[in-house]
Amino acid sequence: MEDISTKVNLLIEKNNLEYCLECGKCSAVCPMPNVYGRYIYESFPRGIIESLLLNPHDISKDAFWDCLTCQECTSYCPAGVTFQNFMTELRELMLDKGYKENAFFCPVCGTYIMPKREFEYIRKTLGEEKAHEYLMSCHKCKKKDYAEKLHRNNPKTKRWENLSQTDNTEHKTPLG
Amino acid sequence: MANKSVIVVGGGVAGIQTSLDLAGMGIKVYLLEKSPSIGGRMAQLDKTFPTNDCSMCILSPKMIECSNHPNIELLTYSELEEIQGEAGNFEVKVRKKSRFINEKLCVGCGDCAEVCPVMVDDKFNAGLNKRKAIYKEFQQAVPAIYTIEKRGIAPCKAACPAHISVQGYVALISQGRFKEALNLIRRDNPLPAICGRACPHPCESNCQRGEVDEPIAINDLKRVASDYEYQSGERELPQIKEKRKERVAIVGSGPAGLSAAYYLAIEGYTVTIYEALPVAGGMLTVGIPSYRLPRNIIKYEIDYILDTGVELKLNSPIGGNLSLKGLHDQGYDAIFLAVGAHDSVDLNIDGENFKGVYSAIDFLRDVNLGESVSVGKRVAVIGGGNAAIDAVRTVRRLGAKDALIIYRRGEEEMPANKEEIEEAREEGVQFNFLTAPSKIIGDRSGRLNALQLIKMELGEPDESGRRRPVPIEGSEYTIEIDTVISAIGQKVRSDFLTDDLKLELNKNGTVKVDSLTYQTNIPWLFCGGDAVSGPAIIVEAVAAGKEAAISINRFIKGEGLSEGRRYMPQIATPDKTNIQKQYRKRPKRIEPAKRINNFDEVNLALSPEEAQEEAKRCLSCGVCSECYRCVDACQAGAINHEMFDTIIQLNVGALVMATGFDLYDVAPLIEYGWGTIKNVMTAMEFERMISASGPTEGILKRPSDGKHPQRLAFIQCVGSRDIRHKRYCSAVCCMHSTKEATLANEHYSDIRSTIFYIDLRAVGKGFQEYVRRAVEEYSVEYIRARPGRVIENMDNQNPVISYEDTVGRELIEREFDMVILAQALIPNESNVELARKLNIELDEFGFVETPEKLTNPAGTSRDGVFACGFCQSPMDVPDSVIHASAAASKVAEILRNSS
Amino acid sequence: MSLRIGVFVCHCGTNIGGVVDVEKVVEYAKGLPNVAWAERNLYTCSENGLSSIREKIAEHNLNRVVVASCTPRTHEPLFRANCAKAGLNKYLFEFVNIREQCSWIHKNTPEGATSKAKDLVRMGVSKARHLEEVIDEYTDVIPSSLVLGGGISGLSAALSLANQGFDVQLVERQDQLGGLLRGINRLFPTNQPSKEILDPLVNSVLTHKKIHVHLHCELVDVQGFIGNFTATIKNGEESEELRVGTIIVATGGNELKPNGFFNYGQFDNVMTQLEFEQRYKPDYRGFNNIVMINCVGIRNDERPYCGRFCCITALKNAILLKEANPQSHITILHRDIMATGKIYEDYYRKALSIGVRFVRHTLEKPPVITGADGAADNVSVYHGLTGGDIDIKSDLVLLTTPIIPGDDSERLSKMMKLPLGADGFFLEAHQKLRPVEFPTDGIFTAGCARYPSEIAECTTQGLAAAAKAGVPMAQGSVLAEALIAVVDSERCSSCGRCIDICPFGASSWKDNRGVPVAYINPAECKGCGLCSASCLSGAIHVKGFSDEGIMDAINAVKEYVAV
Numbered sequence A: 001m002e003d004i005s006t007k008v009n010l011l012i013e014k015n016n017l018e019y020c021l022e023c024g025k026c027s028a029v030c031p032m033p034n035v036y037g038r039y040i041y042e043s044f045p046r047g048i049i050e051s052l053l054l055n056p057h058d059i060s061k062d063a064f065w066d067c068l069t070c071q072e073c074t075s076y077c078p079a080g081v082t083f084q085n086f087m088t089e090l091r092e093l094m095l096d097k098g099y100k101e102n103a104f105f106c107p108v109c110g111t112y113i114m115p116k117r118e119f120e121y122i123r124k125t126l127g128e129e130k131a132h133e134y135l136m137s138c139h140k141c142k143k144k145d146y147a148e149k150l151h152r153n154n155p156k157t158k159r160w161e162n163l164s165q166t167d168n169t170e171h172k173t174p175l176g
Numbered sequence B: 001m002a003n004k005s006v007i008v009v010g011g012g013v014a015g016i017q018t019s020l021d022l023a024g025m026g027i028k029v030y031l032l033e034k035s036p037s038i039g040g041r042m043a044q045l046d047k048t049f050p051t052n053d054c055s056m057c058i059l060s061p062k063m064i065e066c067s068n069h070p071n072i073e074l075l076t077y078s079e080l081e082e083i084q085g086e087a088g089n090f091e092v093k094v095r096k097k098s099r100f101i102n103e104k105l106c107v108g109c110g111d112c113a114e115v116c117p118v119m120v121d122d123k124f125n126a127g128l129n130k131r132k133a134i135y136k137e138f139q140q141a142v143p144a145i146y147t148i149e150k151r152g153i154a155p156c157k158a159a160c161p162a163h164i165s166v167q168g169y170v171a172l173i174s175q176g177r178f179k180e181a182l183n184l185i186r187r188d189n190p191l192p193a194i195c196g197r198a199c200p201h202p203c204e205s206n207c208q209r210g211e212v213d214e215p216i217a218i219n220d221l222k223r224v225a226s227d228y229e230y231q232s233g234e235r236e237l238p239q240i241k242e243k244r245k246e247r248v249a250i251v252g253s254g255p256a257g258l259s260a261a262y263y264l265a266i267e268g269y270t271v272t273i274y275e276a277l278p279v280a281g282g283m284l285t286v287g288i289p290s291y292r293l294p295r296n297i298i299k300y301e302i303d304y305i306l307d308t309g310v311e312l313k314l315n316s317p318i319g320g321n322l323s324l325k326g327l328h329d330q331g332y333d334a335i336f337l338a339v340g341a342h343d344s345v346d347l348n349i350d351g352e353n354f355k356g357v358y359s360a361i362d363f364l365r366d367v368n369l370g371e372s373v374s375v376g377k378r379v380a381v382i383g384g385g386n387a388a389i390d391a392v393r394t395v396r397r398l399g400a401k402d403a404l405i406i407y408r409r410g411e412e413e414m415p416a417n418k419e420e421i422e423e424a425r426e427e428g429v430q431f432n433f434l435t436a437p438s439k440i441i442g443d444r445s446g447r448l449n450a451l452q453l454i455k456m457e458l459g460e461p462d463e464s465g466r467r468r469p470v471p472i473e474g475s476e477y478t479i480e481i482d483t484v485i486s487a488i489g490q491k492v493r494s495d496f497l498t499d500d501l502k503l504e505l506n507k508n509g510t511v512k513v514d515s516l517t518y519q520t521n522i523p524w525l526f527c528g529g530d531a532v533s534g535p536a537i538i539v540e541a542v543a544a545g546k547e548a549a550i551s552i553n554r555f556i557k558g559e560g561l562s563e564g565r566r567y568m569p570q571i572a573t574p575d576k577t578n579i580q581k582q583y584r585k586r587p588k589r590i591e592p593a594k595r596i597n598n599f600d601e602v603n604l605a606l607s608p609e610e611a612q613e614e615a616k617r618c619l620s621c622g623v624c625s626e627c628y629r630c631v632d633a634c635q636a637g638a639i640n641h642e643m644f645d646t647i648i649q650l651n652v653g654a655l656v657m658a659t660g661f662d663l664y665d666v667a668p669l670i671e672y673g674w675g676t677i678k679n680v681m682t683a684m685e686f687e688r689m690i691s692a693s694g695p696t697e698g699i700l701k702r703p704s705d706g707k708h709p710q711r712l713a714f715i716q717c718v719g720s721r722d723i724r725h726k727r728y729c730s731a732v733c734c735m736h737s738t739k740e741a742t743l744a745n746e747h748y749s750d751i752r753s754t755i756f757y758i759d760l761r762a763v764g765k766g767f768q769e770y771v772r773r774a775v776e777e778y779s780v781e782y783i784r785a786r787p788g789r790v791i792e793n794m795d796n797q798n799p800v801i802s803y804e805d806t807v808g809r810e811l812i813e814r815e816f817d818m819v820i821l822a823q824a825l826i827p828n829e830s831n832v833e834l835a836r837k838l839n840i841e842l843d844e845f846g847f848v849e850t851p852e853k854l855t856n857p858a859g860t861s862r863d864g865v866f867a868c869g870f871c872q873s874p875m876d877v878p879d880s881v882i883h884a885s886a887a888a889s890k891v892a893e894i895l896r897n898s899s
Numbered sequence C: 001m002s003l004r005i006g007v008f009v010c011h012c013g014t015n016i017g018g019v020v021d022v023e024k025v026v027e028y029a030k031g032l033p034n035v036a037w038a039e040r041n042l043y044t045c046s047e048n049g050l051s052s053i054r055e056k057i058a059e060h061n062l063n064r065v066v067v068a069s070c071t072p073r074t075h076e077p078l079f080r081a082n083c084a085k086a087g088l089n090k091y092l093f094e095f096v097n098i099r100e101q102c103s104w105i106h107k108n109t110p111e112g113a114t115s116k117a118k119d120l121v122r123m124g125v126s127k128a129r130h131l132e133e134v135i136d137e138y139t140d141v142i143p144s145s146l147v148l149g150g151g152i153s154g155l156s157a158a159l160s161l162a163n164q165g166f167d168v169q170l171v172e173r174q175d176q177l178g179g180l181l182r183g184i185n186r187l188f189p190t191n192q193p194s195k196e197i198l199d200p201l202v203n204s205v206l207t208h209k210k211i212h213v214h215l216h217c218e219l220v221d222v223q224g225f226i227g228n229f230t231a232t233i234k235n236g237e238e239s240e241e242l243r244v245g246t247i248i249v250a251t252g253g254n255e256l257k258p259n260g261f262f263n264y265g266q267f268d269n270v271m272t273q274l275e276f277e278q279r280y281k282p283d284y285r286g287f288n289n290i291v292m293i294n295c296v297g298i299r300n301d302e303r304p305y306c307g308r309f310c311c312i313t314a315l316k317n318a319i320l321l322k323e324a325n326p327q328s329h330i331t332i333l334h335r336d337i338m339a340t341g342k343i344y345e346d347y348y349r350k351a352l353s354i355g356v357r358f359v360r361h362t363l364e365k366p367p368v369i370t371g372a373d374g375a376a377d378n379v380s381v382y383h384g385l386t387g388g389d390i391d392i393k394s395d396l397v398l399l400t401t402p403i404i405p406g407d408d409s410e411r412l413s414k415m416m417k418l419p420l421g422a423d424g425f426f427l428e429a430h431q432k433l434r435p436v437e438f439p440t441d442g443i444f445t446a447g448c449a450r451y452p453s454e455i456a457e458c459t460t461q462g463l464a465a466a467a468k469a470g471v472p473m474a475q476g477s478v479l480a481e482a483l484i485a486v487v488d489s490e491r492c493s494s495c496g497r498c499i500d501i502c503p504f505g506a507s508s509w510k511d512n513r514g515v516p517v518a519y520i521n522p523a524e525c526k527g528c529g530l531c532s533a534s535c536l537s538g539a540i541h542v543k544g545f546s547d548e549g550i551m552d553a554i555n556a557v558k559e560y561v562a563v
Helices: A002-014 A025-029 A032-036 A045-054 A072-076 A083-096 A116-126 A128-135 A139-153 A158-167 B013-024 B040-044 B055-068 B111-115 B155-159 B166-174 B178-188 B192-198 B202-206 B218-232 B255-266 B295-306 B324-330 B360-368 B386-397 B418-426 B538-557 B608-615 B629-633 B683-690 B733-747 B767-778 B831-838 B877-896 C022-030 C047-059 C072-085 C099-103 C110-128 C152-163 C179-183 C194-207 C273-280 C310-324 C344-353 C409-416 C455-475 C497-501 C530-534 C547-562
Strands: A103-105 A112-115 B005-009 B028-033 B072-076 B078-086 B089-096 B119-121 B130-132 B247-251 B270-274 B311-313 B334-337 B357-359 B378-382 B402-406 B430-432 B435-442 B448-461 B467-471 B477-480 B483-486 B525-527 B646-652 B654-657 B661-663 B680-682 B711-718 B752-757 B780-784 B789-793 B798-805 B810-815 B818-823 B825-827 B865-867 C005-010 C035-041 C064-069 C093-097 C138-140 C144-148 C167-171 C211-214 C218-225 C228-235 C238-244 C246-249 C253-255 C270-272 C289-293 C329-334 C357-360 C368-372 C375-383 C388-393 C396-399 C403-405 C443-445 C477-479 C485-487 C507-512 C515-520 C540-542
Touching (some): A002 A083, A025 A072, A025 B798, A103 A116, A112 A116, B005 B089, B040 B055, B055 C072, B078 B831, B111 B629, B155 B166, B166 B178, B166 B608, B178 B218, B178 B538, B192 B218, B192 B538, B218 B608, B247 B255, B255 B295, B295 B311, B360 B386, B360 B483, B378 B386, B378 B435, B386 B483, B402 B435, B448 B483, B683 B818, B711 B798, B733 B818, B877 C152, C005 C022, C047 C064, C047 C072, C064 C072, C064 C110, C072 C093, C093 C099, C152 C167, C152 C179, C152 C211, C179 C273, C194 C211, C228 C246, C246 C409, C273 C310, C497 C507, C497 C515
Parallel strands (some): B005 B028, B005 B654, B247 B270, B270 B311, B334 B525, B711 B752, B711 B818, B752 B780, C005 C035, C005 C064, C246 C443, C289 C396
Antiparallel strands (some): B078 B089, B435 B448, B448 B467, C138 C477, C228 C238, C253 C403
């Protein structure tokens, strides 16, 4: 437990969280209400900062998985809190400590992609098909996938040409 | 021994207080202020917290005291140039900027501003309204005198060879003051109606509006002004000065001769014009066709000049028994030679002597003098200048079916006016570019019947910068032709040269003169116009005539000819940002079919209404337009447009800096929408609006629709306490917004204000009570939140604020009628430059550094230099006043103790 | 000598002449009784206009001058000086405002404006008939100043005045100089020991030849007025009279002891910031959980003002405590952090950056301190996140209290007729523009006696008061207001209204053959006219505004109404 709060405090310090003046500008520019349909104080930057300043050891809260890490609050924060970066690093720490139930991972390689709730929202907004195309793998796997496709379509790379004939329609998508 | 005087830089409340304290102690004070009046920011405030005293009512007596105090010398509209020396003994140089108004004579009556036609943004009113270019910053200004704001000479005026105050008459026309506009033009050009039609208007080519969309239709406006007089018949002759006994002869009645005659007649001389031709006007009459310049217009303007008392002798060529020397011997004290350039330049090709080959000069002269000229069916005009276009269009009107322009370069290179080329083309003129005549072919009777032409291509640029045309070998071809008119140039006809006069000429046959004075090598003989310049535009001849008249006047009076005449304008460039595009008005033209068989005027005028609207497009480059109406209006004779800055040397023992603050630009805080959402204002804008002396006289109006607002939102810390902008707290905004909210409710009891704050910094004496009253008596609501965004409700232009109520922990979107931003206050932007001159240190924000803040709160990093008020750190009025007195105390310690 | 009035009507460009028919007004004025000359000037204030007035005074033996023009506010001194230049007593001048009060406001009715201008001129001429010569009086000023209070404000004022070359009598009740600053450990924002500032200052004062320090002394009486005060001070039984030209009141304030707030006094480890500094200087180590409560006893109904720098004191001690023990947990419970201005925002950010926590509390939901055995161990405070109270462990609780008015203020106020504000601090002549002056000439104030002020501000105010006191002393004499109130002792009914109403303390009792009557000290009177207006027996009149003159002016309007 001591270990966690030390690490959290390091992140707090690194990202200037202690400079927070509790002015609420971050919440007022945050797009989360549009995504989740409502405002939940605990999920918003100020709520998270307050909660961690009070209890730096407690990183188990579900509310920590709502932030979209979109950078909006960071770019408007008058106190210089780099909240987006903080959230990214905090989630690494949370995953490291085994808090995984709210996270969505790459089905191919298992890399963390985004919070589950965010993923669900995007899937709902984009539709199943596009969500597959855009989201269903981490960017490394996506690159690998593109590379394969490019090679398949290049007549000069014969080896892959052969492969593509057999594998053309059957290429595994992560959900497939 | 130390010098017992002090210079105070900055005439705001801090500078005023320091000055009064020191002056009261018997110390001589120079109070330096860069703007025209002392008063500073406090003068801009309506009321002051926490007492709600009228700011001006309490400041004004102090300002007056400054101006009346025997120990205070006000140096307003002045800037510090340089400082040397050390504490107790500084040498200071001060630049006293020219107000263009004699400070001793001006009594501040404001008659000048009444007549000034130029409107510029009123900075004192935060740009909410316009003021005149001649102005007093505010009613209670000290000194109570006017200042003319000049940014330099407007480019149009600088470009005009006669330097007419173009911006001036455009400004007058914008207000429908046509008569005044015309009078202004005539100060520098007595031929407004002629130039309004036939001038190639270099002014328009230099018009800065052209860089935004299109130049102002300056020439059309000039014509409207002159037409206005012509049509109304309200002709007003100039005031002739006292009649003088000297006589001046003028040779030639073209634009140069006419102009010289006019300006000399005004000076009181007896002027006689000798004209060789049976008609007056020179090239105006015999060179320019009447469809372009109607004869009645020429007559009208010549009559105007003659009516000033000028005598005109027609059919009186110089040469033979009437020589220049002879005229001088007859008793003319000076002679102005303006014979023009009426000789043609030969084509230098075979067959030039065939019948049917004319020069354009001869051809146009014959046509214009009413002689019958037959041109046949096919006519070729050689050349690309205005004379060529005049000739070819005249030819069309004389019935030629095919009228050709033969020009050796391309259309782009044609020197003729674009409009004229366009009009010629409308009239069916055919253009043959990159073509030159190589031979004229005739029959045995000596009459031409064909023209051999050769194709050209463009080579390397020549000395004129245009690419030199080179013939393409073997590309010759021949066309049938009835008449050839050559329009490739004009030269001076030197009939006036007689043996008894050793007049120096240039190699090309033009007369050699002093470029500034137009004096020839014979002292009493002056020369100008085409005879000096070679063929040039009308307004250059006008300029030459006017300048020669000045020289002749000085020559006769025995004054130095060239003193103070070098024209070195500092050309003004206006701010061209945020100007909405609006294209120029175009006057109508007679349709080609209706104009092709007659010599009626082709171009019509703009209507007076159109002209006014067109003139309003002017960007007022020079701010002051130099229309000189103020000079006429000022009964005290205080105005002088030719005033210069002066440098004053002072010896002082100490310096106090009190430069106050500037307003932080909130446009970069895009989230709050200032500049894009109309109903979002800055605190200073709101302050001026709610001020009884402001542009709305204290009536609150929404900028979008002028409606009375009921819900006001004040956002605090806009740019302050923000590491992206200014990290510090601006110290006065919490109270300032509270005051504005209080006043708004005091003005209109239905107004409800909401103040969004982070920490409500009401720390001064009586401030907490003031806030409490705002809540309890003036219905002001305080919400602890820093709003995220302001967006505009497109239906009603209401600003909508989204914020998190940090106490209630709710996210709220709330609509207001107006939003006021408490912008950050920054140290005066001139501090950086001033600190460099003073060699003192500033902090990272530009405030003056105070090394020993606790023991010497007004000290700086340099001995003998002190700083007080906002230039040292953000503070309100009482703190500034206290700080100012503290600075006075420290100065007194140095100056009183050291003798 | 017969009355010979000259009337000069200003055209003022089009300002007046554009509306009022100035020629007609001049013609009219010529016909008024006693008017020996009337003329129109294009600009009466220009050199042409002024010299014309001077010429006409000589030429026509004018003994009253009336100018009808813009406004006395800007131009009366000019015209008066001009009369004096022509050898006419400057108080024989009368101003008639036909611009602001006529042409400007009646732009659209020029005929009416012209007839009103005539009325105004007639009134002015009527009043001018009763003007009397007044001679300007000067009072000598003793070049010595009495500075009350040996705190930082008084020390700064004393030293500056002495450096300006004046004698200073510095009176301090305590037996050493330094005031409140003595008890303070370190100074914000530099965190340097207060001795570094105080010791050199005290030393300079003690060694300055021009400064006479009176320790352990109390002011018991002040008589006189600007330029010539006699102050009596007492050291035990010994008393001494000091003759001075000016007085600076820099008597400071006290730290509020928060009796009745937050169980103050009940726990040994709950104390005020100043008590903490005095008790633990120079070593702040040894505390692990520190809670500070700001706005104690202040910004409430009883004491609505803000202590101005208490927040900064809390920040300072928090930073010092945290530096002394980086492991400590420090929480500041505040209502607003008043880190106003350029440097304190950074000071606040510094506290934030080293981990000092800030929690807001409200007047309605104050924090609660609990503990046992005379030691506090917990502070609970409402916290919005939890929606309820949170508990904060504490082994030290500091109550941030403000400066309150000095205990001597009320006595001095009564003795010297110096006003106190509702908050008990001395009330300056004008909050904005005369912040260190009293309405009474020659008496000034500085520092916490006026309002809570931090060190730099106290120094600044001390210096400012020194500048103000320096002005009359440098001049050596002061010009008394000429148009002052005078009492006709025979008509005075001894009601005392004028004494109550005079804002400058200029009116007092005087013996008139055994009867107490009002006496107005010409050196103190400002000519405001309050006494004259309130006098029931018509015994007081202000020079230049005689009842006859004003009645005549009013009658001149009546004349018009009658017509």
